[in-house]
Structure formats: C-alpha cells, structure tokens
Amino acid sequence: MRSDAPAGGPRRLHVLSPVFFAAGHVRRLWPLALLVLARRQLWLVVAVAVVLLAVTTLEWYRRTYALEAGALRLEEGVLARKLRVVPFDRIQQVDLVRKPLHRVLGVATLRVETAGGGGAAEVDLDVVPLGEAQALRSLLLRAKEGAAVAGGDAAVAAAAEAAAPAERALLRLSVGEVMLAGITGTRAAAVLIVLGPLSQLSDLFPSLSDWLLGRFNPEAVAPTTPAAVVAVAVLAVLVWLGLAAASSVVTDYGFTLATAGADLVVRRGLLERREEVMAIARPQVVRVDESLLRRALGLASIRIQSAGRSGGADDTASRLTIPVLPRAEVNRVLGELLPGAAPVPRLLAPPPVARGRAVRRSVLRAAPLTAALAVALWVLSRPAAPVALLLVPLAVLGGLAAYRNLGHARRDGFLYARQGVAIRVTTVVPVAKAQSGSVRSSLFQRRAGLATLHVDVAGGSATPRVVDESEGTAEELLQVVLGRSPGVLPPTSGRRGAPGGAWGR
Amino acid sequence: MTERTEGASAARTLDRRILVVWTVQTAVLVLVLAAIVLAVDVGLRLAGTHPPGPPGLAAALVALAGGVAAWRLPSLEYRNWRYEVAEDALELRHGILRRVHSAIPYFRVQHIDVTQGPVERMVGLSRLVVHTASAGTDATIPGIAAGDAEGLRRLILARAGTGDAV
Numbered sequence: 001m002r003s004d005a006p007a008g009g010p011r012r013l014h015v016l017s018p019v020f021f022a023a024g025h026v027r028r029l030w031p032l033a034l035l036v037l038a039r040r041q042l043w044l045v046v047a048v049a050v051v052l053l054a055v056t057t058l059e060w061y062r063r064t065y066a067l068e069a070g071a072l073r074l075e076e077g078v079l080a081r082k083l084r085v086v087p088f089d090r091i092q093q094v095d096l097v098r099k100p101l102h103r104v105l106g107v108a109t110l111r112v113e114t115a116g117g118g119g120a121a122e123v124d125l126d127v128v129p130l131g132e133a134q135a136l137r138s139l140l141l142r143a144k145e146g147a148a149v150a151g152g153d154a155a156v157a158a159a160a161e162a163a164a165p166a167e168r169a170l171l172r173l174s175v176g177e178v179m180l181a182g183i184t185g186t187r188a189a190a191v192l193i194v195l196g197p198l199s200q201l202s203d204l205f206p207s208l209s210d211w212l213l214g215r216f217n218p219e220a221v222a223p224t225t226p227a228a229v230v231a232v233a234v235l236a237v238l239v240w241l242g243l244a245a246a247s248s249v250v251t252d253y254g255f256t257l258a259t260a261g262a263d264l265v266v267r268r269g270l271l272e273r274r275e276e277v278m279a280i281a282r283p284q285v286v287r288v289d290e291s292l293l294r295r296a297l298g299l300a301s302i303r304i305q306s307a308g309r310s311g312g313a314d315d316t317a318s319r320l321t322i323p324v325l326p327r328a329e330v331n332r333v334l335g336e337l338l339p340g341a342a343p344v345p346r347l348l349a350p351p352p353v354a355r356g357r358a359v360r361r362s363v364l365r366a367a368p369l370t371a372a373l374a375v376a377l378w379v380l381s382r383p384a385a386p387v388a389l390l391l392v393p394l395a396v397l398g399g400l401a402a403y404r405n406l407g408h409a410r411r412d413g414f415l416y417a418r419q420g421v422a423i424r425v426t427t428v429v430p431v432a433k434a435q436s437g438s439v440r441s442s443l444f445q446r447r448a449g450l451a452t453l454h455v456d457v458a459g460g461s462a463t464p465r466v467v468d469e470s471e472g473t474a475e476e477l478l479q480v481v482l483g484r485s486p487g488v489l490p491p492t493s494g495r496r497g498a499p500g501g502a503w504g505r
Numbered sequence: 506m507t508e509r510t511e512g513a514s515a516a517r518t519l520d521r522r523i524l525v526v527w528t529v530q531t532a533v534l535v536l537v538l539a540a541i542v543l544a545v546d547v548g549l550r551l552a553g554t555h556p557p558g559p560p561g562l563a564a565a566l567v568a569l570a571g572g573v574a575a576w577r578l579p580s581l582e583y584r585n586w587r588y589e590v591a592e593d594a595l596e597l598r599h600g601i602l603r604r605v606h607s608a609i610p611y612f613r614v615q616h617i618d619v620t621q622g623p624v625e626r627m628v629g630l631s632r633l634v635v636h637t638a639s640a641g642t643d644a645t646i647p648g649i650a651a652g653d654a655e656g657l658r659r660l661i662l663a664r665a666g667t668g669d670a671v
Binding site for chain 1: 593594600602603604605606607608609610613637638639640641642643644
C-alpha cells in the first residue's frame, strides 16, 4: 500500500495516457477527424495519428503530479507551463472512474473536486494504473483529514500510514430498483407528459392516422384506426420506459452507498464503473426529492451536495445522488449522511395567508400559457377557445398543492425546508455550513406580512429557501442561520404541521 | 425586524454622492433606450409603415418616463439602504419593491473587492463586494467614500480572521 503510493518525487501518468489524450482530442475535433477519414487515404490517417501521438506524448511527458506538504502539486504544459497546487483541506470529493477500456487495461481516471465556484481547480488524472489510483485516493482522503485536524506534515504522514478503515454498506440497490429509478425518473415522466397529448393528435388531424396506416400496411397493424393509434402510443411509451430503465441500469447498476471511516463512498455503473468518495463532514445540503409518481409508489431520491463546483461538463460532479430508495429508508440514510439530522421533524406550515399567495402566484404563472392556448384554439376553431380557461382551475389546484408542500422546521443545528408542486423537495441544511443568509420580501409578500428566507450554501447548487413564512419567523430563522442562538423561542402554537412531515414512522 | 443592534454599532447610510451615481447611471440607460426607440421609429417610417402619433413621440414618452424614474428612484433607493458592521456579521438592508435583508458572518468571508465605475470615480466613491464560498451571497455595498472603503475592507477582514471558511 505504502510502497505503491506516490510519496516520492513528481510522477507521470500511465504510459498509455497519450493514447487516451489523443482519443480525447479526436473526440473534441470530430469534424476534423471525419474530414481526414473521408479522404480514405491510409497515409493521411497514419500521419495524423503519428503527429497526434507525438504531441500527446509530449504533453504526457510534461504533465506530472506530486504530493508535497499539505497539497497536491500538478505541473503541465508544453509551451505554456502551468503549475497547480491543490491544498488537501480544499478537497471536496475524489472520484475514481473506470471506463470499459480502462477496466481491460487495468487503469483508472482519478478526479479531484475542490471547493470553489469555478472549474479551474479541478484535477483530472487521466489515466493512472488502478493500484496507484486507489493508493493515491486513500492517501488524499486520509491526508485531507489529517490536514483538517492538525494541519501538520506529521499528521498527514500518520494519517496516510493508517490502514484503510473498514467499509459499512448503507444502501444497496437491486437491478429492479435501479430500473424503477429510471422508469419513475424525471426524464421518463417528461416524455409521458409529452406523449399523452400527442396521442390525441389523431383527433386534430384525422388524416394523420390514415397516412400512418397507408405507410404501415393497415391489415398488419390493426383493423380499426383508433385502436392502431392507441397501440402505437402504448408501444412508444413501453419502448421509452424500457430505454429509461436501460439507461438507468447503465449508469447506476450495482449502486452501493457505504461509509468507510469518515468518508461516504458511492459505487455504481455497468460499463463505466465509478467510485465517488466524499468526506462525511463535507455535505453542505442534502435534498430529498419526491415526484408525484414516486410519492404514489412510496419512493424518493436523495441528492448530496458538497462545496465543489456544480454541473459543468459532468453533472455528477461534486454531488452524490441516490437514484431511488423506499421512503421508509429515507430517515435511516439521512441520519448516516448528516448525523443528527434524522428523523425529519414535523414541519410547520406557513401562515394561512400564504395559501392565497401560493394560489395567486400559480394562476399568474399559468396566465401566459392560458392566453397562448386560447389564441391557438381560437385559430383552430373559435368555439374551442374558452376551453383554455380549464387551465385556471388546474393552476388553482397547483397553487393549493404548492401551499400544502410548503413547510420548515429547525432542530439541533439543522434547518429543514420543503417546497415544490409536482416534485416535492425537502432540503436539509446543517446550519453550521451556511455561508450567509437573507430575508427577502416582495411588495405582495409584505402586504401579507410574509417573507422568504434564503440560505446561501457553498457550491453552485440552488439556494435552499424557506418560502412565505411570516416576517417575524423569517428574521428569527436568519438569526439561527447566522449562528446567533436567539434562546428558546416560544413554540409556534396554533399552527398545523405540514402533512407527511416524517417518513416511515 | 430585530432590535438587537442598539449601542453596539449603528446602522449606516450610504454616502449621499451615490445619488449622483445612480441618477447618472439611470439617465444614461434611459437615453440609450430612447435612442433605440427613436431609431426603430424612424426606421419604420422610412420603411413606409406608419406607427401611430407624430415622429419621435414614442422616444419622447420613454425619455419622460425614464426621466421621472431617474429623478425619483435613486432617492427612494437611498432612503431604503442601510448597512451595519455588526459584532459578528455584516448586515445589509435595501430594496424598494423587493426588500432584502442579508447578513454575512465575518468568518465566512473569503475575499473583498473594492471597485469603482467611471461615474463613481468622478464623485469619489467606491463599491465594496464581499465574497463567500457561496455563489448565492448577495453582498455589495455601493456608495462608500473612496477614502473609507479600504478601512471598511480591513475592518471586515480583521473580524473575518483566519480559518476554513467552507
């Protein structure tokens, strides 16, 4: 273990790295690559490949990494030289990615996510031998803890010497559960919403199904037109759900969440195996998402956000996601992710005035859509235009649902906030992680005596918010976010709790 | 609103010269808008269509409305702006229609920028932008006398101390 760790001088990546660099360049410059291939001249292809490999070999030769006191040091660049130093205590997450080819060749990509909004400090070691990647990863993670505790070289060395702690599995998803995650996921749901109205198109364009039937031999498909359309729609939905399940299996096959010492470990992937490691002390926010469909099935998903950059080229960066889990398990897993945060307490609903605000807001948001639909229907057939007004009661229902889903609570250094209409999002913020906070109120909110609390957390994720609380409560919560304990607050009596506060209890 | 600030440190208002900055900025914006409207108006007329009213009416209306805004809004904004270098946090209160009360604990501060736009430089003002590890933090104090900005920056940083701010 120790012998494999790159504790010595600067090191280079794996000898095969130039090939992977070259493949990356080809992928980025694919129009050029296509152009070269289109010439169908072998010498040209060979020449380009040789030049590319020469360049990437030079890049590989110049790119080194080394561990120095308290930091990971990277040097790279052929013409313009670049030196990057990543202090251990800035490391948020370390990912080990193994694409199918990597697995054959026994190598891996090591990715280090650091705190900060920009993508500049991110480190991609592409590729290193698997053993070295694993050793380097455990070294980085241990060293980070050492740096956080003592900050001295001795501590780093001692931490690095310590054996890798035993793993304890928190959650394993079966293939069936992973497929369910894909089927009930937002991507699949979005298509269902699109396909639903599309299946009604045959009413608007009677000739469409005739045209379809003319193309696809009516006798073979179905005897009657509407049945054929329904069959096609059902088939399309099934194919889509199959694709959603399959893509979910590809990314999340064998999903395992475990703790190893002070780290959270996620393993997943069918072809491209990923191992993502985040220190337990690092989560800034944990979000529990429940879409309508998942709520009906008793399922939820969880997103864990660290202080790294969000999204970028890879939307899995600096965040771990549990694609699906039974609601009864949410509190157990939450307790492991944020010790002390579980179970989620009963949430307090905002004052009743907020109901009117939620409904008005929903109706106002639906107004442009209603107008557009009315115009469209007017153009199609005049008497149909008022049908668009049916959106208004829908918007009212949406507003009522939005109000029902609003709620907040605080307990033992955690702030809980919930909002959402179709997807109910419960956000759990460790108050000690909040960067800053603000209380905001629009003119309409002030007239109703309401305000919204924003809790600014590190990293690029959406700001957790407590929407439409009373001004007094919002200001009180701001004091909590600032870490000023306002003493024991009087219980907010006479207000009903939001429904569905705690899971599985 | 909390009343915990008595004695410790009073809420401060912005430097009055910020009124000049905001008025000039709004006026420039209004002039640009009016010029665009005028150009579209003239263009349409040259193209042979006939927008309602005499030439230049739309631009004049925009300039008039914008003029009223440039005259009234800065003083309203100014009246609503307060900031306070409290014991443990920087607190800002501002906004006309949308009120904002934001608070940034000092120990979260990563760095502070002192910047000056051209108009601000002319009247001798600076703008303080406080950054934390969160992109959501909204902490810009406009209208600080250029001579005081450095002192305020040092004061906040001194209170920020050192430590892991993430």
